[in-house]
Amino acid sequence: MCQTNEYVLFMALNYIWIAFVLIAFVVALVQMIFFGNTAIFNDILQSIFGSAKSGFEISLGLTGILTFWMGILKIAENGGALTVLSRIVAPFFSRIYPEIPKNHPALSSIFLNMSANMLGLDNAATPMGLQAMKQMQELNPKKDTASNPMIMFLVLNTAGLVLVPMTVMMYRAQFGAVNPADVFLPIVVATLCAWLSGLILVSIIQKINLFNRVVMGVLISLVGFIVGLVYFFSRLSQEQITAYSSFAAAFIILTIIVVFVIMAARKKINVYSTFIDGAKEGFHVAVGIIPYLVSILVAIGMFRASGAMDLLVDGIRYLVAATGTNTDFVEALPTAFMKPLSGSGARGMMVETMKEFGADSFVGRLSSIIQGSTDTTFYILAVYFGSVKITNTRYAVIAGLAADIIGILAAILLGYLFFH
Numbered sequence: 001m002c003q004t005n006e007y008v009l010f011m012a013l014n015y016i017w018i019a020f021v022l023i024a025f026v027v028a029l030v031q032m033i034f035f036g037n038t039a040i041f042n043d044i045l046q047s048i049f050g051s052a053k054s055g056f057e058i059s060l061g062l063t064g065i066l067t068f069w070m071g072i073l074k075i076a077e078n079g080g081a082l083t084v085l086s087r088i089v090a091p092f093f094s095r096i097y098p099e100i101p102k103n104h105p106a107l108s109s110i111f112l113n114m115s116a117n118m119l120g121l122d123n124a125a126t127p128m129g130l131q132a133m134k135q136m137q138e139l140n141p142k143k144d145t146a147s148n149p150m151i152m153f154l155v156l157n158t159a160g161l162v163l164v165p166m167t168v169m170m171y172r173a174q175f176g177a178v179n180p181a182d183v184f185l186p187i188v189v190a191t192l193c194a195w196l197s198g199l200i201l202v203s204i205i206q207k208i209n210l211f212n213r214v215v216m217g218v219l220i221s222l223v224g225f226i227v228g229l230v231y232f233f234s235r236l237s238q239e240q241i242t243a244y245s246s247f248a249a250a251f252i253i254l255t256i257i258v259v260f261v262i263m264a265a266r267k268k269i270n271v272y273s274t275f276i277d278g279a280k281e282g283f284h285v286a287v288g289i290i291p292y293l294v295s296i297l298v299a300i301g302m303f304r305a306s307g308a309m310d311l312l313v314d315g316i317r318y319l320v321a322a323t324g325t326n327t328d329f330v331e332a333l334p335t336a337f338m339k340p341l342s343g344s345g346a347r348g349m350m351v352e353t354m355k356e357f358g359a360d361s362f363v364g365r366l367s368s369i370i371q372g373s374t375d376t377t378f379y380i381l382a383v384y385f386g387s388v389k390i391t392n393t394r395y396a397v398i399a400g401l402a403a404d405i406i407g408i409l410a411a412i413l414l415g416y417l418f419f420h
Contacts, residue, residue, distance in 0.1 A: 016345065020299035024306035031307060044305045051301030055294035058174055058351065059287070065170045067282035072257055073116065074278025075271055079264025083112070092218045096199065096208055097149045099139070106135035110153060118161055129157065130387045137388040145392040146385065148206045151399065152199075154384055158400035159198040159407065160375030162191050166253075168372040171351060177359035185248060186414040187372035189226055194374045194407025196222060201399050296348040304352060309334065328420065329412050331357065332366040336408045340401055343376040366415035374407035 028044060031037040075081075090111060100106050109132035116125035132153060140147040146154075165187045172180035196219070203210050210219065236244065264271045303309050317330045332353060338345035353367040377400040385393055 017295065017299050020303045023308050024302040027306040027308040027311070040306065044302050047301040047305035048298050051297040052294050054351075054355070055297040056290060058171070059290040059293050063283060063287070065166070065173075067279040069166055070282025071275035071277075071279035072260055074281070075264045075269075075274050076260040078269050078274050079260060079267055079271075081260045081263045084263070087111075091214050095212050095215050096152060096203065098208065099147065100136065100149050101139075104135065104139070106132050106139070106149075109135055114156070114161070117157065126383070129153075129384060133384050133388050137390075140388075142392075143388075144390060146390050146394050146396055150385075150390070151394060151396045152202050152206065152208075154381060154396055155198040155202050155399045155403060156195060157384070158375050158377040158380050159195040159403040160191055160373070161195040162187065162372060165191075165372040168350075168368045171347070172354070172359050172368055175351075175354045175359040175364075177364075180359075181250060181253075182418075183365055183368045183372070185229065185244075186369045186411070186418050189229055190369055190373035190407055190411040190414055192222055192226055193410035194403045197406035198399060198403035201402055205395060205399070293348065296345050297351065300345075300348045300352050304356075326416075326420075328362055329366060329415065331363040332370055332412075332415070335367040335370045336411075339370065339374060339408070340377040340404050343379055346371055346376070362415070362419050365419045366412065369411040369415050370408055373411040374404045377401055377404055 024044060028040045031040045090107070093111060093114070094100075094102055094107060097107065097110070109128050113125050113128035113132055116128060133150065136147060136149050136153070137143065140150070165184065168183060168187065169180045172183065199219075200210065202208075210216065261271060264274065300309075313330055313333065316333060317327045320327045320330060335346050335349040335353060338349050350367045350371045354361075354364045357363045359365075359368075377397070381393060381396055381400065385391075385396075
C-alpha cells in the first residue's frame with residue numbers, strides 16, 4: 001500500500017484524537033478557574049473508565065452477530081449468490097465504466113464488491129474492492145494518477161449504497177431499541193440519495209452518457225423507488241410507519257438468508273462447514289475492533305464530559321434557531337461531523353448519542369440514520385488508492401465529500417419524516 005496515503009489517514013486520526021483530549025482538558029480548566037467547578041476533572045476521569053468499559057462490552061456484544069453475518073456471506077460467496085447479483089447489475093455497470101473492456105475481470109470484481117457493500121458487509125467487500133483496484137491499475141496509463149474508472153468506483157463506494165444496514169441495527173439492539181430495524185428504510189433511502197448524487201456528479205465530470213436506455217432505466221427505477229417510498233410513508237401515522245418499516249426489514253433480511261442457503265445447498269456445498277469458515281473470520285473482526293472502539297470512545301467521552309461538545313452543539317443550535325429552523329436535529333450532528341473522517345469515530349458518536357438520549361429517541365434514531373447514510377470517505381480513499389500506490393487522486397475527495405453531504409442532508413430530512 002502507499003505509505004503516504006496511510007500516513008495521512010492515520011495522522012489525521014491522530015490529530016483528531018489529540019484535539020479531543022486537549023480541548024477537553026482546556027475546557028475543564030476554564031470551568032474550574034472561572035466557574036469553580038472542581039468536580040469536572042473527576043467527571044472526566046470517570047468518563048474515561050466508563051467509556052473504556054463500554055467499548056469493550058460493546059465489541060464483545062457484537063461478536064456473535066458479526067460471526068453470523070460473516071458466515072452467511074461466505075455461504076453466499078461459495079454458493080454463487082454474489083455472482084448472480086453481479087450478473088444482474090452487469091448491464092448497468094458496464095456503461096458507467098466505459099474505459100474498462102467488457103470482458104475484463106475488473107468488472108466482475110467491481111460487481112462483487114458492490115454486491116457485498118449493498119449487504120452491509122464492509123469487511124467482506126474490501127478484499128474484492130482491492131482486487132478491482134489492482135485490475136483497474138493494469139489498465140491505467142498513468143500509474144501514480146487515479147483513472148476515471150477508479151474515481152467512479154471509489155466515489156460510489158464512499159456513497160455507501162447499503163440495502164442491509166446490519167451494523168447500525170446491531171448497535172441499536174445493543175442499546176435496547178424496541179425495534180432495532182425501524183431505521184432500515186430511512187437508511188436505504190438516504191444512502192440511495194448519496195449514491196445517486198455521486199454517480200451523477202462523476203458522470204458529469206467524466207462526460208458519461210447517463211441518457212443511455214439501460215442507465216436511464218436503472219436511474220428512473222431508483223428515483224421512482226425513493227419518491228414512491230417517501231410518498232407512501234408520508235401518508236401513514238407514526239405507528240404505521242414503524243410497523244411497515246420493521247416488517248420490510250425483517251422480511252428482506254430473512255429472505256436473503258434463506259436464498260443464500262438454498263443456492264449453496266443446490267450446488268452441493270457443505271453449507272455448515274462454509275458457514276463456520278466465514279464465522280471464524282467474523283470472530284476475528286469483532287475482536288479486532290476492540291482497541292479502535294475503546295480509543296475513540298474514551299476521547300469522545302472526555303470531550304463530552306468536559307462540556308466541550310455541549311458548547312459546540314449549543315453554538316450550532318443558536319445559529320440554526322436564529323434562522324427560525326427546528327433545532328432538534330442538532331444533537332445528532334457530531335455523528336455527521338465524524339463520518340467522512342473516521343468510521344470508528346462516527347460509530348463512537350452514534351453510540352454516545354444513543355447512550356445519552358436513548359436508542360429510541362429522535363436524535364438516537366437520527367444519528368443511526370446518519371451513520372448508515374454514507375461511508376467513510378477518507379479511509380476508503382486512503383486504503384484503496386494506497387493499495388495501488390496512487391498519489392494523485394484528482395477530484396475523488398471533492399466528489400466523495402459532495403456525496404457525503406447529500407447523504408447526510410437526506411438523512412436529516414428522513415429522520416424528521418419518519419420519527420419526528
